[in-house]
Amino acid sequence: MSPDFLFFLEIIVSGLMAGVMYSLVALGFVLIFKASGIFNFAQGVLCLFAALALYDFIAPGGWVDRWFGFTLPVWLGIIMTAGVMVIVAWLIERLVLRYLVNQAPIILFMATIGLAYVLEGMGDILFGSDVKPLDIGLPQGASDYMLDTFGLYVEKLEIVAAFVAAALVAVLAVFFQKTRIGRALRAVADDHQAALSVGISLRTIWVIVWSVAGIVAMVAGIMWGSKSGVQFSLSLIALKALPVLILGGFTSVPGAIIGGLIIGVGEKLAEIYVGPLFGGAIENWFAYMLALAFLLVRPQGLFGEKIIERV
Amino acid sequence: MSTATEKTAGTEAPQGETLLSVNNIEVIYDHVILVLKGVSLEVPEGGVVALLGANGAGKSTTLKAISNLLRAERGDVTKGSITYRGENVHAMTPNDLVRRGVIQVMEGRHCFEHLTVEENLLTGAYTRGDGSGAIRDSLEKVYHYFPRLKERRSSQAGYTSGGEQQMTALGRALMANPSMILLDEPSMGLAPQLVEEIFEIVNALNKQERVSFLLAEQNTMVALKYASYGYILENGRVVMDGEARALSDNEDVKEFYLGLDSGGRKSFRDVKHYRRRKRWLA
Numbered sequence: 001m002s003p004d005f006l007f008f009l010e011i012i013v014s015g016l017m018a019g020v021m022y023s024l025v026a027l028g029f030v031l032i033f034k035a036s037g038i039f040n041f042a043q044g045v046l047c048l049f050a051a052l053a054l055y056d057f058i059a060p061g062g063w064v065d066r067w068f069g070f071t072l073p074v075w076l077g078i079i080m081t082a083g084v085m086v087i088v089a090w091l092i093e094r095l096v097l098r099y100l101v102n103q104a105p106i107i108l109f110m111a112t113i114g115l116a117y118v119l120e121g122m123g124d125i126l127f128g129s130d131v132k133p134l135d136i137g138l139p140q141g142a143s144d145y146m147l148d149t150f151g152l153y154v155e156k157l158e159i160v161a162a163f164v165a166a167a168l169v170a171v172l173a174v175f176f177q178k179t180r181i182g183r184a185l186r187a188v189a190d191d192h193q194a195a196l197s198v199g200i201s202l203r204t205i206w207v208i209v210w211s212v213a214g215i216v217a218m219v220a221g222i223m224w225g226s227k228s229g230v231q232f233s234l235s236l237i238a239l240k241a242l243p244v245l246i247l248g249g250f251t252s253v254p255g256a257i258i259g260g261l262i263i264g265v266g267e268k269l270a271e272i273y274v275g276p277l278f279g280g281a282i283e284n285w286f287a288y289m290l291a292l293a294f295l296l297v298r299p300q301g302l303f304g305e306k307i308i309e310r311v
Numbered sequence: 312m313s314t315a316t317e318k319t320a321g322t323e324a325p326q327g328e329t330l331l332s333v334n335n336i337e338v339i340y341d342h343v344i345l346v347l348k349g350v351s352l353e354v355p356e357g358g359v360v361a362l363l364g365a366n367g368a369g370k371s372t373t374l375k376a377i378s379n380l381l382r383a384e385r386g387d388v389t390k391g392s393i394t395y396r397g398e399n400v401h402a403m404t405p406n407d408l409v410r411r412g413v414i415q416v417m418e419g420r421h422c423f424e425h426l427t428v429e430e431n432l433l434t435g436a437y438t439r440g441d442g443s444g445a446i447r448d449s450l451e452k453v454y455h456y457f458p459r460l461k462e463r464r465s466s467q468a469g470y471t472s473g474g475e476q477q478m479t480a481l482g483r484a485l486m487a488n489p490s491m492i493l494l495d496e497p498s499m500g501l502a503p504q505l506v507e508e509i510f511e512i513v514n515a516l517n518k519q520e521r522v523s524f525l526l527a528e529q530n531t532m533v534a535l536k537y538a539s540y541g542y543i544l545e546n547g548r549v550v551m552d553g554e555a556r557a558l559s560d561n562e563d564v565k566e567f568y569l570g571l572d573s574g575g576r577k578s579f580r581d582v583k584h585y586r587r588r589k590r591w592l593a
Contacts, residue, residue, distance in 0.1 A: 101383060102383055102384065102385070180433075180437065183426070183430055183433060183434055183437075184434060184437055186423070186425065186426055186430075187423045187426060187430075187431075187434045187437075189425075190423040190424050190425050190426065191421050191422075191423055191424070192383070193380065193383060193417065193421060194417060194421035194422070194423060194480075195423075195434070196380055196383055196405050197378065197380055197405060197414065197415045197416075197417055197421070198409065198414065198434055198435050198437055198438075198483060198484070198487065199405060199406045199408070199409025199410065199414070199437055199438040199487060200406070200434070200437050201404065201406045
């Protein structure tokens with residue numbers, strides 16, 4: 001293979017891998033948007049919150065270490081963090097959402113902005129604001145196999161992230177399509193009132209969906225935390241999820257994945273091949289331009305639910 | 312209240328044990344808008360009771376007050392009481408009521424558009440805990456009553472016709488194994504033939520499955536044909552009630568709701584005068 005083509009391949013692969021990381025964040029958005037029509041601005045902060053909590057469960061120098069003098073094994077830490085996310089979801093329903101039933105989407109959206117700040121502040125107070133390296137034993141560095149066989153440089157961590165994302169999507173798809181609760185979630189997404197009328201309790205559903213979104217956020221938080229350390233700028237990846245969602249559609253789980261991959265690859269390719277024309281550093285805004293173009297052509301996204309209109 | 316209620320001749324209380332009883336309820340939306348000003352009615356076990364009246368008379372509100380969907384629309388029952396099998400429903404959630412066997416089919420059908428017809432039906436069984444076998448049986452039962460739904464079971468509900476959506480909504484309610492269905496305007500937007508079809512099914516469900524119905528309808532003629540007892544609502548009050556037959560024979564009902572007139576065509580001026588004089592509530 002010519003070095004040029006290899007270089008191209010490497011860009012694609014690293015783009016795909018970065019895209020997977022975006023998809024993980026976007027997934028959480030899709031879940032909440034599907035079930036309650038809320039664009040959850042706090043999703044990025046949920047990732048941060050989960051990563052912070054996990055760090056304090058398992059890392060030396062974390063809360064558990066300081067209070068009890070030992071650290072939890074990683075698997076137990078993850079389960080505990082999932083528990084924390086469920087509690088957070090329950091609190092959000094109890095303290096915020098319950099009072100906003102039947103309000104306009106924009107009001108709920110603003111409530112989640114407030115929520116983002118509250119959670120960020122809470123995270124700061126509870127866990128401190130310094131950057132923490134999150135090490136849950138995921139492989140680091142380049143994959144020798146890929147390097148030797150294909151001559152490609154691929155991070156091991158990113159390969160793991162791809163598998164984790166695939167597993168997560170499979171589990172979510174089964175959950176949504178095949179289970180009673182999943183069906184109820186989709187029903188609520190379609191018509192709150194009708195869901196109420198058949199006896200689906202919105203409160204229960206909201207706790208469930210925010211818990212699931214919290215756990216997805218935890219997975220994203222773990223991956224991002226392992227990649228670049230747990231830091232407060234993690235909450236800003238929520239902004240990167242926005243173009244992913246516009247591309248993939250706000251209501252589609254596979255859309256979030258495909259959208260993430262397109263954005264990931266697109267911005268890497270643009271940076272390398274189009275970037276020089278603009279003097280570089282277009283990686284930061286390319287995704288948003290792409291999203292804007294998409295809004296003009298296909299506002300519901302690639303996989304978004306078409307607005308059904310009967311005539 | 313009783314002064315405003317004009318019993319038609321020869322009425323008796325509906326037969327059967329009282330399943331649902333609404334006692335002089337007042338409903339206020341948003342703390343200010345008074346919608347129901349004292350509505351009382353009873354539904355006997357196994358009965359089909361019609362709630363009639365024009366737009367905005369308070370039919371839907373009455374049904375929602377019973378099913379407790381009212382609170383999601385910022386409405387509340389501020390006076391009076393509603394009891395189902397002797398239990399006060401005020402503190403219950405819609406979920407509690409569905410578990411007890413009271414389910415509402417909302418006006419305008421409200422199917423879950425992106426779910427298939429079968430998935431729609433299955434959501435009706437959300438509150439049931441009696442296992443997937445029993446739910447399968449109910450599904451077959453629904454398909455027995457609505458064979459058309461079986462053909463369309465895997466279509467997205469949003470793409471089915473109005474009649475099919477109404478059937479889906481009714482079938483979905485049936486999946487909860489209800490003892491009482493609050494049916495809101497089943498005839499809305501449907502062709503007359505379909506309306507008859509839906510009401511025939513309501514009749515069959517009532518006779519064979521012993522489901523009681525409280526149905527709100529603007530289509531007075533059809534409703535009185537299938538109901539055993541009727542209440543007429545005007546401006547948030549019950550102005551008349553009686554056996555369905557007696558109601559449809561009543562001159563005022565004929566004139567106001569059935570568009571029938573015993574004295575032939577009157578001149579426009581006469582009609583106006585007559586209406587003014589005979590209005591129950593000035």
